[in-house]
Amino acid sequence: MTASIENSHFLLRRLHSLLGLVPVGAFLVFHLWENSQSRFGAAHYNGEVVAFLQGMNYLTVIELLVIALPLAFHAGYGLLILPQMRLEPRRYPYARNWLYGLQRVSGVGILLFLLVHVGTTRIQGLWQPAIRADLYGHMQALLSEPWMLGLYAAGLLLSVFHLANGLATMGIVWGLTASVQAQRIFGYGCLTFGLVLAAIGIQGLLGFLP
Amino acid sequence: MSRQHRTAASEPEPSAGKAEPDRIHLRIRRQDRPESRPYWQDFAIPYQPDHNVVSALLVLRADPVTIAGERVEPVAWERNCMEEVCGSCAMLVNGVPRPACSALVDSLAQPIALEPLPKFPVVRDLVVDRSRMDRTLAQVKAWIQIDGAWDTHAPAPRTSQAEWAANYLYSRCMSCGCCMAACPQFGPHADFVGPAPLAQVRLMNAHPTGRYDRVDRLHAIMGEGGLSDCGNAQNCVRVCPKAIPLTTAIGELGRQTTLQALRDLLG
Amino acid sequence: MTAAPGAIVIGGGLGGLWATLRIADAGFPVQLFSLFEVKRSHSVCAQGGINAVLDTKGQSDSVRQHIIDTIKGGEYLANQPPIKSMCESAPGLIRTFDRMGVTFSRTPEGLLDQRLFGGVKHKRTCFAGASTGQQLLYGVDQQVRRLESLGQVTKHEWWEFLELIKDADGICHGILAMDLRSLEVRAFRAEVVILATGGFGQIYAPNTTTSTACTGAAASRCYRQGARFANAEFFQFHPTAMIGRDKTRLMSEAARGEGGRIWVPRNPAERRAPKAIPESERFYVLEEFFPSYGNTVARDEASRAIWHVTRQLGLGVRGTDRVYLDLTHLDRHFVSTRLGAILDIYRKFAGVDPLDEPMEIFPAAHYPMGGLWVDFERDDSGGMRAESPRNHATNIPGLYACGECDYAYHGANRLGANSLLSASFSGRVAGESAVCYLKGLGADRATLSPTEVERAIQEQASLNAGLMRSEGPENPFQIHRALGELMTAKVGVVRSNPELEVALEELQTLDTRLDRIRLGDAKAWTNQSLSFARQLRDMIRLATVVTRSALARDECRGAHYKPEFERPLPEGKFPGDPEFEDYRADWQANNARWLKTTIAEQTPEGTSIRFEEVDTSLYQPTNPRDYR
Numbered sequence A: 001m002t003a004s005i006e007n008s009h010f011l012l013r014r015l016h017s018l019l020g021l022v023p024v025g026a027f028l029v030f031h032l033w034e035n036s037q038s039r040f041g042a043a044h045y046n047g048e049v050v051a052f053l054q055g056m057n058y059l060t061v062i063e064l065l066v067i068a069l070p071l072a073f074h075a076g077y078g079l080l081i082l083p084q085m086r087l088e089p090r091r092y093p094y095a096r097n098w099l100y101g102l103q104r105v106s107g108v109g110i111l112l113f114l115l116v117h118v119g120t121t122r123i124q125g126l127w128q129p130a131i132r133a134d135l136y137g138h139m140q141a142l143l144s145e146p147w148m149l150g151l152y153a154a155g156l157l158l159s160v161f162h163l164a165n166g167l168a169t170m171g172i173v174w175g176l177t178a179s180v181q182a183q184r185i186f187g188y189g190c191l192t193f194g195l196v197l198a199a200i201g202i203q204g205l206l207g208f209l210p
Numbered sequence B: 001m002s003r004q005h006r007t008a009a010s011e012p013e014p015s016a017g018k019a020e021p022d023r024i025h026l027r028i029r030r031q032d033r034p035e036s037r038p039y040w041q042d043f044a045i046p047y048q049p050d051h052n053v054v055s056a057l058l059v060l061r062a063d064p065v066t067i068a069g070e071r072v073e074p075v076a077w078e079r080n081c082m083e084e085v086c087g088s089c090a091m092l093v094n095g096v097p098r099p100a101c102s103a104l105v106d107s108l109a110q111p112i113a114l115e116p117l118p119k120f121p122v123v124r125d126l127v128v129d130r131s132r133m134d135r136t137l138a139q140v141k142a143w144i145q146i147d148g149a150w151d152t153h154a155p156a157p158r159t160s161q162a163e164w165a166a167n168y169l170y171s172r173c174m175s176c177g178c179c180m181a182a183c184p185q186f187g188p189h190a191d192f193v194g195p196a197p198l199a200q201v202r203l204m205n206a207h208p209t210g211r212y213d214r215v216d217r218l219h220a221i222m223g224e225g226g227l228s229d230c231g232n233a234q235n236c237v238r239v240c241p242k243a244i245p246l247t248t249a250i251g252e253l254g255r256q257t258t259l260q261a262l263r264d265l266l267g
Numbered sequence C: 001m002t003a004a005p006g007a008i009v010i011g012g013g014l015g016g017l018w019a020t021l022r023i024a025d026a027g028f029p030v031q032l033f034s035l036f037e038v039k040r041s042h043s044v045c046a047q048g049g050i051n052a053v054l055d056t057k058g059q060s061d062s063v064r065q066h067i068i069d070t071i072k073g074g075e076y077l078a079n080q081p082p083i084k085s086m087c088e089s090a091p092g093l094i095r096t097f098d099r100m101g102v103t104f105s106r107t108p109e110g111l112l113d114q115r116l117f118g119g120v121k122h123k124r125t126c127f128a129g130a131s132t133g134q135q136l137l138y139g140v141d142q143q144v145r146r147l148e149s150l151g152q153v154t155k156h157e158w159w160e161f162l163e164l165i166k167d168a169d170g171i172c173h174g175i176l177a178m179d180l181r182s183l184e185v186r187a188f189r190a191e192v193v194i195l196a197t198g199g200f201g202q203i204y205a206p207n208t209t210t211s212t213a214c215t216g217a218a219a220s221r222c223y224r225q226g227a228r229f230a231n232a233e234f235f236q237f238h239p240t241a242m243i244g245r246d247k248t249r250l251m252s253e254a255a256r257g258e259g260g261r262i263w264v265p266r267n268p269a270e271r272r273a274p275k276a277i278p279e280s281e282r283f284y285v286l287e288e289f290f291p292s293y294g295n296t297v298a299r300d301e302a303s304r305a306i307w308h309v310t311r312q313l314g315l316g317v318r319g320t321d322r323v324y325l326d327l328t329h330l331d332r333h334f335v336s337t338r339l340g341a342i343l344d345i346y347r348k349f350a351g352v353d354p355l356d357e358p359m360e361i362f363p364a365a366h367y368p369m370g371g372l373w374v375d376f377e378r379d380d381s382g383g384m385r386a387e388s389p390r391n392h393a394t395n396i397p398g399l400y401a402c403g404e405c406d407y408a409y410h411g412a413n414r415l416g417a418n419s420l421l422s423a424s425f426s427g428r429v430a431g432e433s434a435v436c437y438l439k440g441l442g443a444d445r446a447t448l449s450p451t452e453v454e455r456a457i458q459e460q461a462s463l464n465a466g467l468m469r470s471e472g473p474e475n476p477f478q479i480h481r482a483l484g485e486l487m488t489a490k491v492g493v494v495r496s497n498p499e500l501e502v503a504l505e506e507l508q509t510l511d512t513r514l515d516r517i518r519l520g521d522a523k524a525w526t527n528q529s530l531s532f533a534r535q536l537r538d539m540i541r542l543a544t545v546v547t548r549s550a551l552a553r554d555e556c557r558g559a560h561y562k563p564e565f566e567r568p569l570p571e572g573k574f575p576g577d578p579e580f581e582d583y584r585a586d587w588q589a590n591n592a593r594w595l596k597t598t599i600a601e602q603t604p605e606g607t608s609i610r611f612e613e614v615d616t617s618l619y620q621p622t623n624p625r626d627y628r
């Protein structure tokens, strides 16, 4: 009776799916919401938003367990299944086919973005306390470089797309949306969610600009 | 071309057509053996308005001379029913996987490019080996477990018309493999069983007797190459000539496997 | 060469798969051969349905009525015990199919739905949407795949049966088959062989509704090796088939039933589009010939009328064979809801909407009633004795036949929706008989001489090599075309002895032309031309059997129609009238002479024909067919 448990294939894949949403997806929403507060200025951002986070007990443990590990698993497993793709966008120019391809491409994009992003913020902050002390200033400095701004914009949009589209496919994967109609309606729901999230994210980015 | 004209042109004598082509130009990707290199050849046969790709190939095989005037070996391809129900003749017609017998020449841009159905090993020319579909059907146990093929004298269980209609959609699959060819997750590189066998699991699981062994089938599609390997590209449902709601089946199986996993986990 | 006793089944249509199931269920290993994946078999083409008396429609239908309808439909030419058993088993078969997962259409209460089909008064036909044959075939295919996964069945798809292996006593011990990819010829041993290779409509190609694999080559090969062929002259033509270059596709009779009218322009030189031809210049063929029935006249009558108008009066559309089947005068909505499936087929394959333009149709070769002769054993109730090794045995010991390639159930004409039934039922019975045969085998099984087998393999291989090297002026595909045209023209719907004589000569010519072909393909790999050229030889042989049998039968019965020997019912006279009684006496005298199975056998001199008594023990022919 437990054949599906003994064979990890299914559970791993579902775990990947689930982690994409919680905590990784949830973190993204929260993170973008957090950063959208940049428009209230350095004092508020550093004093309220970052301080609240940095003041949390067991922060490192939480960061590792709730963000780093799930993300690493999701990304790692994502990279593992990536080579299964044989995309033929010209032969099959259907929207869903494109989205399928973009989901995978965006995953890689996000990964590259994260290396730079987390590397220059959280990691670099490990040995440069100044960064952690004034994250607002640090981000402002970073984003003043046009190419860095572009990279952030891209990373942001890819992540938002990846989450919104991932949410839509999760509906099918978990069996919440089966009929064509249900999938379409939920798809539009995810699109709306994505647009709102993108707006929040862009707004946050713009808040760091002088 | 007007409908009137089309009917008038089906007479044997040449018609006084306006812009009507006088020949059908076929570009065929050929391959002598499974391991040999593919190459292209161009052919032309006299135009007739009621040709489909299979009937054109039938004409061609009687006189296989390329446009360049070279006599070559007849093109190998599969067909049987010529009514779009046996599934033999699936190939790429102008780049799209579809049954060739229902591909009317008049509705195709010329030259008409014919290639073997991708994802399956080429046997010769347009013939491919789709035995993998049979193996995957066995892998997902797409059958109903009965004691033997005899009459139990129990009347057939009642099935509502609505339920019948939903099931019937899936039973029309003719194993042509078009959906498999179009699926970006399916191919020689991967274990994925592909959409058609999944749809059969959906069908069998809904059968009054088949329900009893649905767990077996669910476990089969929860293993390697199973349902999880679908990436929801949904090309399958777009190319299926029988309009089988493959993605609905995949969604329904998603739900069934979710519940089954919970049952398994909770014992 | 001693192997565990097992069976070889050739053919993976409904017949072959049923036989496979039964033998494997009984615990004997089965090797299943097919030209392609079994799911591509011609059985998938059947759309209409399968007969079985379930009486879910409250019409007090009875199995006895099904039996009588089948007997009368075949004009008494079929042996009655097998028919009885078949009709009695039908409901059980349907239930078994349903259990296997076949999606039979349902009534609003959820019961198995049944509909009316040609030639009967009761709703007796089970169906699964518009794809019954496919559903039934897939049902058994799944079961066979299950047994295959258990190791009880071994499939050899892409293998072509070439010849039987017989021992010195003429007992069949296996087959030679050719791998259609590598062209390797190999011997396969088994103690019993079941042939389920379907029909042979391709001798009329392209004027046939059958699939391209329906060449009858396998049956013809058995015939060449001594199997009897029975009732070959009876070939059912379907009156309304849409003409195509590759095949003629079936248009259900429903089109006429719902008000479709058949007509041709009165002027043979007419070149206008059909809708531009005024009413007064149209010849409504069936309405003029059969004023009381009009367009709903029976299949064979309709076929003959269309034949007469095109081939004899030369009134076919634009000088061709075609006639119009017109729906354009009917209400579009009504037609769309009633005939949706047919309209789709026509649109799909003709690219024309039958609601805008009349369809162009012609009678097409549809179903051969004849086939390999098979035996049966009668039981006390007058049916076929269950579990007798004689049932469905051919005259070659160890060789059984079932499905469309046998002759057993349809007599001179097949009732619509009875052949899916006969294919399934006969497959089951043949499987059971084969099991009995296997169980009855003594330990003293003859051993085959390996050198003999080796010699046969070499012969086949050198035949292949010879064909691949051939460099003659003829082309096999053109010869096939000529065969189809010849058979359609001279051995078709209407026959006459002088034409049949000519046909025999022309068949001989085709056969010699085949000696001088150029294959144009010397590759020893998936050489489709090679396999085709080989089958063509067998098709010509079968066509000769058909023609010889037709020549021998000087009467009109069922699908076999020779106007010279027609006995028309006396107009306006009914039983009791002296004219009618004279007619009845005449009819009975004719039966005494011709109510016989035609048996063809291959002899060194060619085809020999003789006649055999028919078992009419259940329902004596006392009343002539009278549809008035």
Ligand SMILES: Cc1cc2nc3c(=O)[nH]c(=O)nc-3n(C[C@H](O)[C@H](O)[C@H](O)COP(=O)(O)OP(=O)(O)OC[C@H]3O[C@@H](n4cnc5c(N)ncnc54)[C@H](O)[C@@H]3O)c2cc1C
Residues within 6 Å of the ligand: C010, C011, C012, C013, C014, C015, C016, C033, C034, C035, C036, C038, C041, C042, C043, C044, C045, C046, C047, C048, C049, C050, C051, C132, C133, C159, C160, C161, C162, C196, C197, C198, C199, C209, C210, C211, C213, C214, C217, C218, C250, C366, C367, C402, C403, C404, C405, C416, C417, C418, C419, C420, C421, C423
């Ligand atoms: C268009 C159409 C519609 C029909 N509709 C109906 C209907 O509505 N109701 C009804 O009752 N009947 C119908 N029929 C008839 C019915 O479909 C057939 O009689 C029946 O399916 C025959 O089944 P079978 O198993 O005998 O042969 P098939 O299904 O023809 O199978 C033959 C098998 O033999 C194999 N084979 C052949 N030669 C060789 C060889 N040399 N070596 C190895 N294998 C070989 C093939 O691979 C195939 O698997 C219809 C027929 C046609 C043409």
Ligand code: HEM
Residues within 6 Å of the ligand: A028, A031, A032, A035, A063, A067, A068, A114, A117, A118, A121, A122, A125, A132, A135, A139, A152, A155, A156, A159, A201, A202, A204, A205
């Ligand atoms: C709007 C643009 C963004 C801004 C301004 C931004 C800003 C920041 C900052 C300031 C940090 C450092 C936090 C710290 O050191 O405590 C951080 C960390 C991080 N960011 Fe972003 N970010 C943005 C977009 C994204 C996106 C799109 C992702 C993708 C999911 C992302 C993922 C992360 C991760 C994983 C960390 C490390 C978190 C931790 O371990 O605490 N960020 N980001």
Ligand code: HEM
Residues within 6 Å of the ligand: A016, A017, A018, A019, A020, A021, A024, A025, A028, A074, A075, A076, A078, A079, A081, A082, A103, A104, A106, A107, A108, A110, A111, A114, A159, A162, A163, A165, A166, A167, A169, A170, A173, B230, B231, B232
């Ligand atoms: C870092 C690199 C990442 C990679 C390589 C990656 C890869 C993938 C891939 C390949 C899928 C498709 C799985 C499938 O449908 O079969 C996927 C799905 C998903 N990803 Fe990611 N991802 C990455 C990061 C992220 C991030 C940062 C998030 C969150 C913002 C995320 C959220 C999701 C979600 C929600 C799904 C949907 C899962 C499903 O369809 O079941 N991924 N990811």
Ligand code: SF4
Residues within 6 Å of the ligand: B172, B173, B174, B175, B176, B177, B178, B179, B180, B195, B196, B199, B239, B240, B241, B242, B243, B244, B246
């Ligand atoms: S699901 Fe459709 S495309 Fe796929 S094999 Fe079946 S009929 Fe062909």
Ligand code: F3S
Residues within 6 Å of the ligand: B182, B183, B184, B185, B186, B194, B195, B229, B230, B231, B232, B233, B234, B235, B236, B237, B246, B247, B250
């Ligand atoms: S195309 Fe393939 S990825 Fe899934 S939705 Fe269809 S099976």
Ligand code: FES
Residues within 6 Å of the ligand: B078, B079, B080, B081, B082, B083, B084, B085, B086, B087, B088, B089, B090, B099, B100, B101, B102
């Ligand atoms: S020939 Fe059967 S599907 Fe085309």
